[in-house]
Amino acid sequence: xxxxxxxxxxxxxxxxxxxxxxxxxxxxxxxxxxxxxxxxxxxxxxxxxxxxxxxxxxxxxxxxxxxxxxxxxxxxxxxxxxxxxxxxxxxxxxxxxxxxxxxxxxxxxxxxxxxxxxxxxxxxxxxxxxxxxxxxxxxxxxxxxxxxxxxxxxxxxxxxxxxxxxxxxxxxxxxxxxxxxxxxxxxxxxxxxxxxxxxxxxxxxxxxxxxxxxxxxxxxxxxxxxxxxxxxxxxxxxxxxxxxxxxxxxxxxxxxxxxxxxxxxxxxxxxxxxxxxxxxxxxxxxxxxxxxxxxxxxxxxxxxxxxxxxxxxxxxxxxxxxxxxxxxxxxxxxxxxxxxxxxxxxxxxxxxxxxxxxxxxxxxxxxxxxxxxxxxxxxxxxxxxxxxxxxxxxxxxxxxxxxxxxxxxxxxxxxxxxxxxxxxxxxxxxxxxxxxxxxxxxxxxxxxxxxxxxxxxxxxxxxxxxxxxxxxxxxxxxxxxxxxxxxxxxxxxxxxxxxxxxxxxxxxxxxxxxxxxxxxxxxxxxxxxxxxxxxxxxxxxxxxxxxxxxxxxxxxxxxxxxxxxxxxxxxxxxxxxxxxxxxxxxxxxxxxxxxxxxxxxxxxxxxxxxxxxxxxxxxxxxxxxxxxxxxxxxxxxxxxxxxxxxxxxxxxxxxxxxxxxxxxxxxxxxxxxxxxxxxxxxxxxxxxxxxxxxxxxxxxxxxxxxxxxxxxxxxxxxxxxxxxxxxxxxxxxxx
Numbered sequence: 231x232x233x234x235x236x237x238x239x240x241x242x243x244x245x246x247x248x249x250x251x252x253x254x255x256x257x258x259x260x261x262x263x264x265x266x267x268x269x270x271x272x273x274x275x276x277x278x279x280x281x282x283x284x285x286x287x288x289x290x291x292x293x294x295x296x297x298x299x300x301x302x303x304x305x306x307x308x309x310x311x312x313x314x315x316x317x318x319x320x321x322x323x324x325x326x327x328x329x330x331x332x333x334x335x336x337x338x339x340x341x342x343x344x345x346x347x348x349x350x351x352x353x354x355x356x357x358x359x360x361x362x363x364x365x366x367x368x369x370x371x372x373x374x375x376x377x378x379x380x381x382x383x384x385x386x387x388x389x390x391x392x393x394x395x396x397x398x399x400x401x402x403x404x405x406x407x408x409x410x411x412x413x414x415x416x417x418x419x420x421x422x423x424x425x426x427x428x429x430x431x432x433x434x435x436x437x438x439x440x441x442x443x444x445x446x447x448x449x450x451x452x453x454x455x456x457x458x459x460x461x462x463x464x465x466x467x468x469x470x471x472x473x474x475x476x477x478x479x480x481x482x483x484x485x486x487x488x489x490x491x492x493x494x495x496x497x498x499x500x501x502x503x504x505x506x507x508x509x510x511x512x513x514x515x516x517x518x519x520x521x522x523x524x525x526x527x528x529x530x531x532x533x534x535x536x537x538x539x540x541x542x543x544x545x546x547x548x549x550x551x552x553x554x555x556x557x558x559x560x561x562x563x564x565x566x567x568x569x570x571x572x573x574x575x576x577x578x579x580x581x582x583x584x585x586x587x588x589x590x591x592x593x594x595x596x597x598x599x600x601x602x603x604x605x606x607x608x609x610x611x612x613x614x615x616x617x618x619x620x621x622x623x624x625x626x627x628x629x630x631x632x633x634x635x636x637x638x639x640x641x642x643x644x645x646x647x648x649x650x651x652x653x654x655x656x657x658x659x660x661x662x663x664x665x666x667x668x669x670x671x672x673x674x675x676x677x678x679x680x681x682x683x684x685x686x687x688x689x690x691x692x693x694x695x696x697x698x699x700x701x702x703x704x705x706x707x708x709x710x711x712x713x714x715x716x717x718x719x720x721x722x723x724x725x726x727x728x729x730x731x732x733x734x735x736x737x738x739x740x741x742x743x744x745x746x747x748x749x750x751x752x753x754x755x756x757x758x759x760x761x762x763x764x765x766x767x768x769x770x771x772x773x774x775x776x777x778x779x780x781x782x783x784x785x786x787x788x789x790x791x792x793x794x795x796x797x798x799x800x801x802x803x804x805x806x807x808x809x810x811x812x813x814x815x816x817x818x819x820x821x822x823x824x825x826x827x828x829x830x831x832x833x834x835x836x837x838x839x840x841x842x843x844x845x846x847x848x849x850x851x852x853x854x855x856x857x858x859x860x861x862x863x864x865x866x867x868x869x870x871x872x873x874x875x876x877x878x879x880x881x882x883x884x885x886x887x888x889x890x891x892x893x894x895x896x897x898x899x900x901x902x903x904x905x906x907x908x909x910x911x912x913x914x915x916x917x918x919x920x921x922x923x924x925x926x927x928x929x930x931x932x933x934x935x936x937x938x939x940x941x942x943x944x945x946x947x948x949x950x951x952x953x954x955x956x957x958x959x960x961x962x963x964x965x
Contacts, residue, residue: 233325234265240332242270246481247532249513251331254416269319272340302373305343316351327352331363331413342374349381356671358386362576363413366395379403389576392555410576411568414535420521428475429468433461433492434529434549435484442550462495472501479507481530531556539565585616586672601678603773610950691737696960700746746770751891768956773946774879794860796827797873815840860921879940881933883921897939
């Protein structure tokens with residue numbers, strides 16, 4: 231899958247190291263086939279001219295600097311100046327933002343507010359943020375800690391370039407980080423045109439030495455002259471041949487001024503040929519110089535990194551704790567090993583597939599269970615990160631909030647149809663937890679709900695993202711309202727339904743849309759409507775450990791009672807088979823066999839041998855599934871098999887129609903005990919007696935067999951294997 235990233239670092243500075251970081255990252259992304267754009271971290275170009283003329287400080291300049299030394303004020307002014315630049319840059323479509331590398335977590339400068347701004351505005355657009363190859367400084371001000379902490383805690387992943395920074399980030403900002411090498415290690419070594427010969431010297435600016443001298447315990451140099459002479463003496467100690475050339479080459483303009491002074495001393499002190507590179511060469515020129523040299527002597531970490539890449543012997547001037555960290559982390563490692571580590575840890579993180587999972591709600595029910603099951607299974611697939619989006623409030627089917635939502639949505643639909651307006655362009659879902667468009671910023675979209683009040687169908691149809699619909703119910707493909715209420719529809723509502731049916735079929739017909747059917751039966755029912763999508767329909771059962779009862783321990787079944795439960799959607803409709811159930815119950819006179827029924831939408835005045843348990847909701851299921859020994863499906867539950875799966879997972883024995891889609895889920899262990907399928911009323915009576923005999927003979931043993939089979943076969947771990955295969959299939963098709 232081709233991804234497009236925004237690279238945010240100090241690529242506009244005069245420091246060769248910053249350019250090496252940017253180019254190394256570009257190289258690694260290009261090797262993976264990703265595209266990119268670059269933007270400066272502190273949002274301004276910093277390249278300076280080689281001229282090092284001194285500028286007299288005016289009173290106004292001094293006053294300005296004094297005011298800006300108040301950090302909160304400086305941060306506020308910086309944000310006002312640069313906010314629009316950052317927001318405009320983020321208006322483009324990116325699969326992620328990579329901030330780094332370099333010493334970007336540092337006190338002073340604009341770094342704290344820059345980190346805060348980039349992360350804040352990226353997250354407002356739901357763009358993943360990766361901080362990579364950075365180092366962490368010390369001695370942060372309280373205002374800086376607050377900015378960094380808020381920003382870093384929102385990042386999707388943080389990788390630091392030395393192990394010491396892992397502890398610092400935890401200590402200062404309470405964030406976890408992983409190690410990966412400096413991004414400059416992404417560069418590929420140049421071909422050596424000649425035998426390495428020569429010493430590269432890069433004296434570091436004295437002001438840098440003074441800033442960090444408290445971090446090291448080595449020699450202290452109180453004057454510039456003593457510091458300059460120390461560099462002279464160490465350079466002389468590296469000479470092994472009077473013919474070997476010495477190159478004075480710097481990676482920043484301020485360093486170059488010091489190298490000019492060192493050049494004058496070296497000319498008088500040694501006989502070797504000496505070449506001064508005045509100013510700062512380009513990254514390519516500096517690397518070519520390294521590729522033909524034997525030794526690099528520098529206090530700049532990226533001079534040492536580039537020297538390691540090009541095979542030079544490293545002679546560091548330990549000017550700060552950062553150089554200590556470099557030596558501790560990379561000193562004994564070969565370049566090839568470092569780059570392999572980098573690719574394995576960080577670049578693989580960028581290969582993560584982001585998934586949006588759209589569900590009806592997080593409440594119990596077919597779609598709610600499907601959403602949770604998908605998220606559980608996706609969470610076990612390597613390289614997949616998912617976010618949930620719900621299209622209904624979480625109060626449940628019968629909550630006042632739900633009723634208000636349904637009334638508002640239906641009224642708007644009817645009104646828009648009457649006005650002949652295209653009502654699917656914007657969502658009417660006023661309770662969506664996250665903006666609709668956030669869904670389409672993910673790599674893939676997984677859905678468990680495609681009802682008439684859900685996410686905008688036209689946006690889905692327009693999208694070129696791969697969309698996977700986890701279909702829980704057949705009705706959703708046929709365009710009818712839920713729970714068979716079509717007979718009560720007004721003319722306008724029917725018109726709405728017909729429109730949505732056309733749009734659903736249009737969506738499912740697209741080549742980038744894949745269907746995940748929970749059973750073979752449901753797969754075949756869809757293919758009868760849309761035979762053209764044969765190659766894009768996959769069978770993927772629900773993960774039972776997503777069900778609300780998974781950790782629920784049912785009551786022990788009484789050996790003196792066998793309870794038979796009928797779960798139906800509408801007890802008043804004769805075709806659901808309740809009358810058959812009543813007559814069946816009348817044929818059993820035994821006191822220890824009890825019959826009860828539960829319905830989804832309608833009550834029924836039940837008399838005689840059957841006890842009515844009320845509406846099918848979460849509380850009713852919790853009570854009912856702790857008691858029954860046999861769960862019976864006579865009616866149309868075959869379009870939504872969750873209830874039977876729930877029952878079997880707590881040890882209830884199933885009994886279902888032969889032509890039912892639930893047959894796909896029946897445990898094979900039942901074949902030797904009783905036949906759990908029927909087709910006629912007479913056959914049902916025979917099979918029910920067989921199930922009762924199995925319970926009388928085996929009891930808890932047979933119930934445990936059923937529960938263990940369901941919990942193992944349909945665990946999210948097993949389902950995740952199938953999901954990984956499907957996702958990999960799609961990835962291969964993209965290449």
